[in-house]
Amino acid sequence: MSATEDAPQRMTYREALREGLREALHDDPRVFLMGEDVGRYGGCYAVTKSLLTEFGEERIRDTPLSESAFVGAGIGAALGGVRPIVEIMTVNFSLLALDQILNNAATLCHMSAGQCPVPLVIRMSTGAGRQLAAQHSHSFEGWYAHIPGLRIVAPATIDDARGMLRAALRCPDPVLIFEHIGLLNMEGELTGAAAQADIDRAAVRRPGRDITVLSYGASVYKCLEAAAQLATEGIELEVVDLRTLRPLDDALIMQSVRRTHRALIVDEGWRSGGISGELAMRIMEQAFFELDAPVARVCTAEVPIPYPKHLEDAALPSVAKIVAAARTMVSRES
Amino acid sequence: MATADTSAAAREHALRILGQMLRIRQFEDRCAQLYTEQKIRGFLHLYNGEEAVAVGVMQALEPQDSVVATYREHGHALARGVPMNALMAEMYGRRTGSSGGRGGSMHVFDVARRFYGGNAIVGGGLPIAVGLALAEKLEKRHGVATCFFGEGAVAEGEFHETLNLAALWRLPVLFVCENNLYAMGTALARSESVTDIRAKAASYGMPAAALDGMDVLAVESAARQSVEAIRGGAGPQFLECRTYRLRAHSMFDAQLYRDKAEVEEWRKRGPLITFTTRCKSQGLITEEDFLRLEREANAEVDAAVAFADGSEWEPLADLERFVYAEPRA
Numbered sequence A: 001m002s003a004t005e006d007a008p009q010r011m012t013y014r015e016a017l018r019e020g021l022r023e024a025l026h027d028d029p030r031v032f033l034m035g036e037d038v039g040r041y042g043g044c045y046a047v048t049k050s051l052l053t054e055f056g057e058e059r060i061r062d063t064p065l066s067e068s069a070f071v072g073a074g075i076g077a078a079l080g081g082v083r084p085i086v087e088i089m090t091v092n093f094s095l096l097a098l099d100q101i102l103n104n105a106a107t108l109c110h111m112s113a114g115q116c117p118v119p120l121v122i123r124m125s126t127g128a129g130r131q132l133a134a135q136h137s138h139s140f141e142g143w144y145a146h147i148p149g150l151r152i153v154a155p156a157t158i159d160d161a162r163g164m165l166r167a168a169l170r171c172p173d174p175v176l177i178f179e180h181i182g183l184l185n186m187e188g189e190l191t192g193a194a195a196q197a198d199i200d201r202a203a204v205r206r207p208g209r210d211i212t213v214l215s216y217g218a219s220v221y222k223c224l225e226a227a228a229q230l231a232t233e234g235i236e237l238e239v240v241d242l243r244t245l246r247p248l249d250d251a252l253i254m255q256s257v258r259r260t261h262r263a264l265i266v267d268e269g270w271r272s273g274g275i276s277g278e279l280a281m282r283i284m285e286q287a288f289f290e291l292d293a294p295v296a297r298v299c300t301a302e303v304p305i306p307y308p309k310h311l312e313d314a315a316l317p318s319v320a321k322i323v324a325a326a327r328t329m330v331s332r333e334s
Numbered sequence B: 001m002a003t004a005d006t007s008a009a010a011r012e013h014a015l016r017i018l019g020q021m022l023r024i025r026q027f028e029d030r031c032a033q034l035y036t037e038q039k040i041r042g043f044l045h046l047y048n049g050e051e052a053v054a055v056g057v058m059q060a061l062e063p064q065d066s067v068v069a070t071y072r073e074h075g076h077a078l079a080r081g082v083p084m085n086a087l088m089a090e091m092y093g094r095r096t097g098s099s100g101g102r103g104g105s106m107h108v109f110d111v112a113r114r115f116y117g118g119n120a121i122v123g124g125g126l127p128i129a130v131g132l133a134l135a136e137k138l139e140k141r142h143g144v145a146t147c148f149f150g151e152g153a154v155a156e157g158e159f160h161e162t163l164n165l166a167a168l169w170r171l172p173v174l175f176v177c178e179n180n181l182y183a184m185g186t187a188l189a190r191s192e193s194v195t196d197i198r199a200k201a202a203s204y205g206m207p208a209a210a211l212d213g214m215d216v217l218a219v220e221s222a223a224r225q226s227v228e229a230i231r232g233g234a235g236p237q238f239l240e241c242r243t244y245r246l247r248a249h250s251m252f253d254a255q256l257y258r259d260k261a262e263v264e265e266w267r268k269r270g271p272l273i274t275f276t277t278r279c280k281s282q283g284l285i286t287e288e289d290f291l292r293l294e295r296e297a298n299a300e301v302d303a304a305v306a307f308a309d310g311s312e313w314e315p316l317a318d319l320e321r322f323v324y325a326e327p328r329a
Helices: A013-027 A051-055 A067-079 A091-105 A158-170 A192-196 A219-231 A250-260 A275-290 A309-315 A319-332 B008-036 B051-058 B074-080 B084-092 B125-138 B151-155 B157-168 B197-202 B216-231 B260-268 B271-281 B287-310
Strands: A009-012 A031-035 A060-062 A083-088 A121-126 A151-153 A175-180 A187-190 A203-206 A211-215 A237-241 A244-246 A263-270 A296-300 B066-070 B115-119 B145-150 B173-179 B208-212 B237-242
Touching: A009 A013, A013 A031, A013 A051, A013 A158, A013 A187, A031 A067, A051 A060, A067 A083, A067 A091, A067 B125, A067 B157, A083 A091, A083 A158, A091 A121, A121 A158, A151 A158, A158 A175, A158 A187, A158 A192, A203 A219, A203 A250, A211 A219, A211 A250, A211 A319, A219 A237, A219 A263, A219 A319, A237 A250, A250 A263, A250 A275, A263 A275, A263 A319, A275 A296, A296 A319, B008 B051, B008 B074, B008 B084, B008 B216, B008 B271, B008 B287, B051 B074, B051 B145, B051 B173, B051 B216, B051 B237, B051 B271, B066 B074, B066 B125, B074 B084, B074 B115, B084 B287, B115 B125, B125 B145, B125 B157, B125 B173, B145 B151, B151 B157, B151 B173, B151 B197, B157 B173, B173 B197, B173 B216, B197 B208, B197 B237, B208 B216, B216 B237, B216 B271, B271 B287
Parallel strands: A031 A060, A031 A083, A083 A121, A121 A175, A151 A175, A211 A237, A211 A263, A263 A296, B066 B115, B066 B145, B145 B173, B173 B237, B208 B237
Antiparallel strands: A009 A187, A151 A244, A203 A237
16 A cells, blocks of 8 residues: 555554555455444544445444454454454453453464464454543453463554554464554654564664663553653663563563663553563563662552543553652662 | 155165264263273263254255354264264374364364364354354355354353344354253253243344254254255354253263153153164164164274374473464475
8 A cells, every 4th residue: 555655644543543454455355344333433433434435334344232242253254264353342342252352262273283273353442541431441451461372462653553453464363453542643654664564573662771661552652751851860761662462572672671771661551460560570580680670660550440530640650650660760779 | 854765865864864873972982981991081071862963964064164063062073074083082182183182072173174163162152153154255155154052052142142143144154052951950941031942043033943853854954944045145044953961961960950760751762763763664774784883883983992092192392382373384
């Protein structure tokens, strides 16, 4: 598609997702999209707007509110040789399909000794920040990353929103794409990098000398803002966008930690039993003797996400919390 | 089948059906024995008494059709053509098994025969079958996805979600409910406010029939009609096959939830005994035919046991293979 090959283009994250879908539907007649309100309504978050008109009802399929059935149907369709993209309206609803995701999508390939790989892409919106309260605002991507057999990705940039779907569709395994609702209106430039987007590697979004900050999704921007603030104080954060939570790009993470000798994890997921603990443990296993300070983390408070703005804000990682954690890390040793 | 039909074709058909049911019965009887010898471990769910359903339905299917079954699927696998050697090796957990030994009794896969498990989550296979059917429709192929499940699945949300989706999209699926009256140990009337399963299916707007699942010819005939209708574009069809599990739910089941007299009553209606008696009385097969089929099945089971006993284990080094797909050679 011309979008990625021509000069840089300005678009929103939402438009980038849509362009990715359009390209996928154009390039492969086996690709189709199904989910709640993806067609006539145009997508709960308007990501799939106009696709029904362009590609028709056979390929843009509105489903009943039957997460388990349509995710399972995606698995069956993938086994049957087509390339389904399933949209789940929001991360909390994906729990209604957890049986299919965990017991089938993640297990069939191994349990059948490789006979039944499941090339299924599931997209869902994730994250808090829009006052949607405790049943529409969680971040379960770290939880899903616990499950062998799945690939978990979280596009944070316009290029990744545009390009990761292509890589996901090329992957023979089930790929879950988590799109943060706080990023949908973000505008940015689409570059040629979108065409090369992979789903295997992390990326350094801002190089820095003092602390490796590991994050993904919308939290990356809080980290970048914290980095800009701290730079004025002479503290340099290296902001790593994990991009993929399973597999984790250990090589890039450790390379960065070996350079900065400090690691701070920023995760919108809950603290206990989450991906932050996994990251910290990997650093212990692979780079412990490189560390000048204990690994630290800023996570979401361990509460269901509350509705009022002041409480929601207080529950989530914030620039101020990241700045404070980073300051503590560098002051500790002096 | 017309009672007077004693043609060579009718005789051949009767021998084929009886042979398939006997293979399943003998295979599973041996599995029960091997279980006590601890050659087979884990859960073992026997199909004894329900053979007419799998064998009857499979007569109507073609290689292009796909099958999704439950954790009680040895009969379906054999009737679908999964080689007995590979099935027995799977029971043993050996590398030569149909799923490389990784699934065991509950997870038989054979993609070459479009046999997609062996699903041990009650109701979990229904959405997969609908997806397989959706792929047929999107690719403009003519395969029918056939999904077997027990009446216990009717209580699951996935049953209702899936029937609705299949009917809404007019997908080529044949739903086969094996109503053996007990969801493990819970009788249908103890778990369903409405026990008429056929009516539940019909409420989603699909043709649904209830039939004697102990009568292999009745099952075959109903399945043929359903498959023909599906191939003709009529959308999903539903068969409730009323049957009975003559042995325990699994090898751990003391069967405290049902009377012995009830089991004995159903045993008289067992699909093997009734079909054999019927064929003999019609002059289609002789006692010699029956004994020969029994010997052949026995010999096949012997060979499968020898094959499984002689098969290797998967090397430990392969433990993590196939968590993700490997490039095809």
